[in-house]
Amino acid sequence: MSMADPKLTVGPEDVMVIPEVYSNVMEQTKNLPCVRIGLLQSVDYMINSLIPGTDWSSFGIRDVITTSQTLREWFETFYGKGKFNIKTYNVGIPDYFEKSSAPQKPVISVIGRNANEISKLVKLFFSKYPQYNWVTFDPMLTKSKPPQAMRRVDFAKRLQGNFAAVWVDRIASFGTFPLECMKSGVIPICLKPDIMPDYLLERDENGNIIKVVEGAGVWTENYYDLPVLAGEILIKFLDDSILPALYDSMEAVASKYTQEASENNLIEIYSEIINQRAKPLEGALVPPTAPDAQAPVVQ
């Protein structure tokens, strides 16, 4: 695509992957001759960008890539089983999320989508445990003024030094942060989101859920349990009575989500897509791009 003349020209040999939040792009590109794939990572972003009664098939999209079996099942429940060709891959956690060689600090990382929920649970923690009023809750932002989000590699470095992390994200569709914690040897204390993270579910060879994984941190369905659980884990940390089995379980769960496995998984998916797309005949002139292919500039 030329920067001077930013018109998108695509042919049948091209593949366009469109994240769920860009339903407008799905609509704008529906007449393009290329292969178009919807990428589903967030249920909320997807639903928010669709008008009632539509789905991605309204834009001619039949191929979907998503990040977990749970999301696949959710998608099929609401948009029809067999209607879409769905592929799933495992999210990979980069290797720089690793255990610290230095002892961890009595600091609790706290991550959430809703600032009010975070503030409330911190206040409740200090009300219930006034003797621990010296404990710091780390919002995982830079120390600059104003605080900013950190680069992911810096985030990983900060995270590994804290002994636990509270996570409240009701609308998370996958839940990467608890996995980052598990890989870093940080105990995640989490409110179960509306969609159960895939790594908490153990499945048989047919994909049926057989049980909930134990020891992948501390999970609750009740928001008001979080400050209490944070206090209980803190006491165990100070008393040095956290069982090694908890760290072993966390490591076992996180080990299934390596970056290498994720990349291999994606290569497999994209190779399959690329191999299946329409190929121009060898020696034949590639036809000029169809008029419709001159899509509006993508916003």
Add this chain to the structure above:
Amino acid sequence: MNISVIIPIHEYSDELSLLMDKAIESVVKQESVDELPQLVLVYPAVLEENIIGFRDGCIRKYQDKLSEAKFTLVKNEGDVSYQAQVNLAVESVTTEYFSVLEFDDEYSITYFKNAAKYVESYPEIDVFLTMMIEVNEQNQGIKLTNETVWAQQFVGENGEMGYLNAQALKQYTDFKLSGAVIKKSEFKNIGGYKTNIKLAFMYEFLLRALNNACKIFSMPKIGYKHLATREGSLFDGYLKTMPMNERKFWFETATNEANFMNDRTIDMSRLHKQVVS
């Protein structure tokens, strides 16, 4: 770990020997340590017979862990104040680090495992305070001590969590060195405890250490149980007999004396001077 445990003993009775036995047990029953620390018992000369008897009893009780060689007995023929006893015992320490275990206190069972981990991770630290739980005689927790350095508000915007700094220490003086892992060389370099300072001698030592660029860190594990209210203990005596103005005097004096390396004679006249407004 290359460490000795100093146990200062200034009195002895059958009742106290039970507490001393628990203190020794807390050392003997440490988890995941290759070698137990050397035990340095320091005591007034008049108690020698009792202490030898106590040591022999410990060897019989913990024969698989303790032998005579594990004990260093330091007979004190001079000043038997807490500070003087510790200073004297440090002279007999042959390890890089030492820790003072008060005879009515106990280490947690993972204390030395953790201490080794922190010493390895932070070799530049001179004094590792430990979080301690202070209990009453019914073994009920009263408070945590040495934990406040983990509050960012306490160490200040420029301070680092976990590290004690002089400014913060002057604002809040209640830090205790019992159970701390102390580098022997630094303890001696800055002159040890001052016997002329009453009540606030640990505060004075810490402030002097910080004034001399020592690094002091609080291990965030509850590694020590301190019996705070024992009848007849040193601080119980201060609590019961020392008036508030004298306590204030000692903390103010300690703040000033921390600027001096030597154990200067304290001018007590200021304490007794009537202030007329």
